[in-house]
Amino acid sequence: xxxxxxxxxxxxxxxxxxxxxxxxxxxxxxxxxxxxxxxxxxxxxxxxxxxxxxxxxxxxxxxxxxxxxxxxxxxxxxxxxxxxxxxxxxxxxxxxxxxxxxxxxxxxxxxxxxxxxxxxxxxxxxxxxxxxxxxxxxxxxxxxxxxxxxxxxxxxxxxxxxxxxxxxxxxxxxxxxxxxxxxxxxxxxxxxxxxxxxxxxxxxxxxxxxxxxxxxxxxxxxxxxxxxxxxxxxxxxxxxxxxxxxxxxxxxxxxxxxxxxxxxxxxxxxxxxxxxxxxxxxxxxxxxxxxxxxxxxxxxxxxxxxxxxxxxxxxxxxxxxxxxxxxxxxxxxxxxxxxxxxxxxxxxxxxx
Amino acid sequence: xxxxxxxxxxxxxxxxxxxxxxxxxxxxxxxxxxxxxxxxxxxxxxxxxxxxxxxxxxxxxxxxxxxxxxxxxxxxxxxxxxxxxxxxxxxxxxxxxxxxxxxxxxxxxxxxxxxxxxxxxxxxxxxxxxxxxxxxxxxxxxxxxxxxxxxxxxxxxxxxxxxxxxxxxxxxxxxxxxxxxxxxxxxxxxxxxxxxxxxxxxxxxxxxxxxxxxxxxxxxxxxxxxxxxxxxxxxxxxxxxxxxxxxxxxxxxxxxxxxxxxxxxxxxxxxxxxxxxxxxxxxxxxxxxxxxxxxxxxxxxxxxxxxxxxxxxxxxxxxxxxxxxxxxxxxxxxxxxxxxxxxxxxxxxxxx
Numbered sequence: 105x106x107x108x109x110x111x112x113x114x115x116x117x118x119x120x121x122x123x124x125x126x127x128x129x130x131x132x133x134x135x136x137x138x139x140x141x142x143x144x145x146x147x148x149x150x151x152x153x154x155x156x157x158x159x160x161x162x163x164x165x166x167x168x169x170x171x172x173x174x175x176x177x178x179x180x181x182x183x184x185x186x187x188x189x190x191x192x193x194x195x196x197x198x199x200x201x202x203x204x205x206x207x208x209x210x211x212x213x214x215x216x217x218x219x220x221x222x223x224x225x226x227x228x229x230x231x232x233x234x235x236x237x238x239x240x241x242x243x244x245x246x247x248x249x250x251x252x253x254x255x256x257x258x259x260x261x262x263x264x265x266x267x268x269x270x271x272x273x274x275x276x277x278x279x280x281x282x283x284x285x286x287x288x289x290x291x292x293x294x295x296x297x298x299x300x301x302x303x304x305x306x307x308x309x310x311x312x313x314x315x316x317x318x319x320x321x322x323x324x325x326x327x328x329x330x331x332x333x334x335x336x337x338x339x340x341x342x343x344x345x346x347x348x349x350x351x352x353x354x355x356x357x358x359x360x361x362x363x364x365x366x367x368x369x370x371x372x373x374x375x376x377x378x379x380x381x382x383x384x385x386x387x388x389x390x391x392x393x394x395x396x397x398x399x400x401x402x403x404x405x406x407x408x409x410x411x412x413x414x415x416x417x418x419x420x421x422x423x424x425x426x427x428x429x430x431x432x433x434x435x436x437x438x439x440x441x442x443x444x445x446x447x448x449x450x451x452x453x454x455x456x
Numbered sequence: 457x458x459x460x461x462x463x464x465x466x467x468x469x470x471x472x473x474x475x476x477x478x479x480x481x482x483x484x485x486x487x488x489x490x491x492x493x494x495x496x497x498x499x500x501x502x503x504x505x506x507x508x509x510x511x512x513x514x515x516x517x518x519x520x521x522x523x524x525x526x527x528x529x530x531x532x533x534x535x536x537x538x539x540x541x542x543x544x545x546x547x548x549x550x551x552x553x554x555x556x557x558x559x560x561x562x563x564x565x566x567x568x569x570x571x572x573x574x575x576x577x578x579x580x581x582x583x584x585x586x587x588x589x590x591x592x593x594x595x596x597x598x599x600x601x602x603x604x605x606x607x608x609x610x611x612x613x614x615x616x617x618x619x620x621x622x623x624x625x626x627x628x629x630x631x632x633x634x635x636x637x638x639x640x641x642x643x644x645x646x647x648x649x650x651x652x653x654x655x656x657x658x659x660x661x662x663x664x665x666x667x668x669x670x671x672x673x674x675x676x677x678x679x680x681x682x683x684x685x686x687x688x689x690x691x692x693x694x695x696x697x698x699x700x701x702x703x704x705x706x707x708x709x710x711x712x713x714x715x716x717x718x719x720x721x722x723x724x725x726x727x728x729x730x731x732x733x734x735x736x737x738x739x740x741x742x743x744x745x746x747x748x749x750x751x752x753x754x755x756x757x758x759x760x761x762x763x764x765x766x767x768x769x770x771x772x773x774x775x776x777x778x779x780x781x782x783x784x785x786x787x788x789x790x791x792x793x794x795x796x797x798x799x800x801x802x803x804x805x806x807x808x
Contacts, residue, residue, distance in 0.1 A: 178562040179560060180531070181732065183733065209531030251752060252761070253762070254749075254755060254758070256753040258749060278690045279686075311756065327683055331679055334630040337630065337749075337763070341742065345742050346590075346727075346733065347732070351745055352745065353748070386698070390697050393693070393697055393703055393704065400602065401662065402607070403606060403658070404662055406605040
């Protein structure tokens with residue numbers, strides 16, 4: 105896959121977003137979010153998403169200039185309205201509102217309603233970790249999973265994430281959907297004309313299936329059965345019910361519903377590490393925990409035990425040095441948008 | 457199984473705890489916590505645990521009169537030290553410290569170090585729900601699970617819980633360990649001389665096993681593989697690392713280590729619903745969500761879709777009417793303690 109420099113990609117994304125009406129500062133935030141996902145090897149949440157965001161802005165389904173407004177404030181809790189703006193831009197601004205509040209009060213929380221797909225939760229969590237804070241982040245998403253016992257898409261793949269600063273050069277990054285697998289894995293299996301493992305999905309009639317095409321017409325299963333259902337519901341309650349956004353099946357589909365807004369809801373809870381213990385002591389404790397985990401006995405055939413976030417940090421280091429891989433399909437989309445929006449296309453494959 | 461009235465069981469537990477040195481008010485809290493678990497059908501966290509608590513108090517491994525002290529306070533974050541007291545008593549007192557803080561500030565959080573096994577997380581979460589608040593609760597526990605790729609018991613079954621008030625007569629109750637199954641299920645299979653399903657546990661050499669006895673010498677697997685590992689680590693970071701308690705394998709085993717304290721760590725984050733939206737609007741939104749879930753299409757053979765907390769609420773209603781079942785083994789232990797501590801044994805099977 106061709107690789108490009110981080111700066112080139114950020115400029116390109118930022119220029120395109122700005123050309124379609126996103127204020128320059130907000131366009132830079134969006135570019136940072138998307139390119140950061142590609143940098144960390146999470147291309148499903150990276151530049152490949154720009155096309156649909158631009159399409160939705162052009163169709164009037166996302167307001168590129170929306171303000172983030174405070175609907176309610178009680179102590180260090182904020183109820184925010186994204187004004188149907190870009191998810192990444194509004195959620196990052198929400199986080200910037202929370203940081204001083206968590207600094208002063210030890211903990212601060214926000215819900216954000218009337219938002220969109222907002223990319224990788226790790227971007228927000230890692231930003232908080234760089235401020236010596238721990239962010240717990242959740243979001244609801246377009247319907248894909250059924251409650252235990254059902255087979256109607258109710259919940260999104262409702263992810264949960266948190267990052268913890270460390271002294272190891274990368275934050276510990278917990279970031280997981282509450283589904284068995286991301287829907288993208290089923291799409292990939294269908295493209296390869298391969299079956300999917302049992303336990304991933306149900307078909308349209310609610311029966312388990314290993315046929316990828318049938319699975320795509322049905323629902324994705326929650327991880328660990330009823331436990332994933334319970335966690336998906338928890339995410340829906342924090343992100344959807346408490347925020348005032350759409351709930352469950354009412355959340356709009358980014359790709360399928362090209363006639364209405366998504367109305368996604370997010371939830372952030374931010375903790376200032378130093379409210380709990382001295383930062384130096386914290387770092388010692390977290391680093392020792394990492395060392396203990398990594399030096400624990402390995403199963404037969406396992407070469408190394410990784411902590412969550414370690415693998416993506418290594419990918420980011422590699423990509424920063426060698427360029428960030430972007431698929432030809434995604435790049436073709438960007439070229440098309442450059443022509444359409446009259447943005448100069450100045451991206452060359454990285455020579456590193 | 458014989459059934460007993462809630463009042464009789466609470467008096468008995470409370471009298472025994474008081475007789476061994478727990479102050480009357482604290483003994484009543486402990487009794488409420490344990491009997492509440494049995495009432496809700498969770499006997500693994502109920503009166504059956506009193507024996508080991510009393511044994512540990514008698515051995516000087518739990519301080520029955522410990523004070524809960526505030527080590528640090530920043531805004532509405534408290535770092536608490538349980539003084540090696542009873543987990544249920546100290547954690548409930550911690551929650552009572554958080555409630556006014558969350559009321560004023562919208563959100564409040566606490567870590568508690570130097571604690572013990574503190575029973576079912578639902579007891580704390582449901583109490584918060586009765587105050588129109590949402591509690592997110594976590595705890596580390598004695599080592600049972602390995603990190604992904606390892607086979608050394610590092611994490612406890614590190615549970616996560618949250619309850620949400622509803623207008624349906626019961627709170628939504630999310631309460632799950634991050635292991636595939638509770639260790640108790642493997643113990644039960646061994647007693648029945650039955651194999652366990654694949655995916656539950658590893659043997660002493662780190663190989664998957666379906667032999668219950670071998671599994672008990674090995675480690676329990678995390679739920680959903682690396683996702684359960686990530687969540688177990690998150691719980692360890694919030695409850696263990698941030699609290700100043702023992703971390704991972706350093707946490708003492710309640711039954712095996714009869715020579716040292718457990719030093720368990722807990723984490724609470726409490727949210728005042730009314731900081732986010734009006735309570736009446738919240739209730740309408742949560743109840744509609746429940747109705748939508750319950751009326752969604754059912755898989756073949758499924759009679760009813762339940763929301764988390766609904767089943768245990770039904771069990772509690774039944775047990776409140778017909779008496780709470782307590783196993784003969786547990787009751788024999790209580791009788792023995794009554795004789796030992798010279799506490800009158802006034803419990804009769806319920807005639808309801």
